[in-house]
Each structure stands twice: as structure tokens, then as C-alpha cells.
Amino acid sequence: MSKMNKVCVNIDQSNANNGGFTDAEKLQARTNIGAGTGNSNSKIVHDSNTLPPVTTNVNQLTIFNDGRTRFDNLFSGVIPYEPGQSESGSVLVANYAGSPAKGTAQWKDVHNVGIREVPLSGSNGQVLTWNSGTYAWDNVPSELPAHTSAQAGKALILNAQGEPIWDNVGGGSSISMASFRDIKTIHIPGGNSSMTTDLYTIKELPAKTAINMTVIVRDMNRNGLDMMGISIRCGGVTIDGNNFTRGTYTAISHALPICYYNGSNSSINIQIGFGGTFAEEDVLIEMMGFTIAQVV
Secondary structure (H helix, E strand, C coil): CCCCCCCCCCCCCCCHHHCCCCHHHHHHHHHHHCCCCCCCCCEEEECCCCCCCEEEECCCEEECCCCEEEECCCEEEECCCCCCHHHCCCEEEEEEEECCEEEEEEEECHHHCCCCCCCCCCCCCCEEEEECCEEEEECCCCCCCCCCHHHCCEEEEECCCCCEEEEECCCCCEEEEEEEEEEEEEEECCCEEEEECCCEEEEEECCCEEEEEEEEEEECCCCCCCEEEEEEEECCEEEECCCEECCCCCCEEEEEEEEEEECCCEEEEEEEEEEEEECCEEEEEEEEEEEEEEEC
16 A cells, blocks of 8 residues: 555554554644644643743643553653542542552541541630540640739749749748747646646647747645656657756746747647645746747
């Protein structure tokens, strides 16, 4: 069959070995009629990092069944398939796998690709937190100790245990000093040759208070009391006084100096031992001194 140089519509001219056109002849024919030479709407805009970007005409566009595209064997891309009802709410995920490896893009459920949604429920002022493998809205954590109007003007400091507390500015506290003179009586039943009283509370101390005082115990009635001993307990500290005796027709009077500081609320207690055959009477306890309190 002789070769015809005209394009026919009733015979096959695609095989150059059977009288058809060669690739060069096909290209020349397309060039002659302007097919695929710039009048086509298919173009690739190649970003050449210049302004304006360089545009490159496309002669051949290949679309694979997995959505991959190829332009003249120079540039590649991916066209994801149209999502259906089952893909509603899905996200487009890039994937590169296979042998040889290929890059694709697929619609996938957002919960199956490691993407975690922000919880919908929450209140104004809350923050997003991570707890037990999930996100949740929660109140802003407070690192401050409880505070009321009583802490007005105070500063945040660390105490000896490393805990934050409110205290006066500079870490110190104001000092309050007061003097006192208190008198108490302890009733002693008669008919005994010797006895020891119960532990009596003679003064209460607020926290962070130093006390300097003298405790005076007097037997003023002289009803047969021959000997008296004193033990005073300040918090967990015990201070023992010496035993005192008296002569005929004299009273027993014992003075014991006390100096003590307590870190927490505590009391000062007294216990008295007596010797001799004595009648029922009251023993006078007099306390004189001053306190220095740390006002917090």
C-alpha cells in the first residue's frame, strides 16, 4: 500500500510500518494546525522562584487509576477521587508505599490517621489539657494556696517544707509584744501525807509565740505542808523545779523562770507534788512576764 500524506477518516494511518504516519510526521501535522502547541487549555505552571512564574505547555497528560497524574514525563501530581457518602467527614491523607513505592492521596477517617479532634464541650475560661491519652477541657490549674481578704498585702513565699504560703512582704512578720500577770489557784484536799496533782493548764500560747515569765507557787496557809516540788511542761518540753521545804511558821514559796517558744498552738501546764500531813487548802500560782508573738 502506497503511503498517503493526507489525513483520512476511513483508513488506519497510525502504523508507520503499514503506510501510516511516523511520530515526526504526527508532530508536524499537529504543529501545522496548532494542536497542543499553546492553544490548548492544559498547562502546567512551573514555579521557578521568579515573578511571574514560568508556564510550561503540556503535550501529554496521563491519569492513572490510583489518582496519580503525569505531565510529559516531567511533572507528577495526584488527583483524589470524588468522595462519596462513606467519606463524609474524612481527610485527605498522603501515602507513599509499595514496591516500587508510589505516592498517592486517599480519603480516610480522621480517627484512624492519628488526628485528634478538639473536644466540643467546655466552658468559658477553660484550657485544653491532656489526660489519660485524650484531650479534654479543664479549668486553669491554680498553683497558688487558698487566699481570702486576710492575705491582703502579703507575698507568696516557701516555708521550711518547700510549700508555698502567704506571708508578710519580705518573708518576715510583724511582732507583737505584751506583758501579763495572771493568778490561779489549785485546790488541795486534806488528810494526805503526800500527793501529786493532776496536770493543770495555766496558760495557752498561740502559734509562733515566745514567752518569758516567772512562775511563783505559794502555800500561804501553812497548814502542815512540809515540802513542795514543781514540774512545768511547755508543749513537749518538761522543766522540773527543785523541791522546797519550809521551817516552822513559814510559807513555802517557789519561783521558776520559764523561757519558751512554740511553733504551733500549745499550752503551758503545771504539776505540783506535796509532802507532809496537811489540811485542805488552796495553793496560789502567780505568773508574771511577757510574750513576743509573730503576727502572720
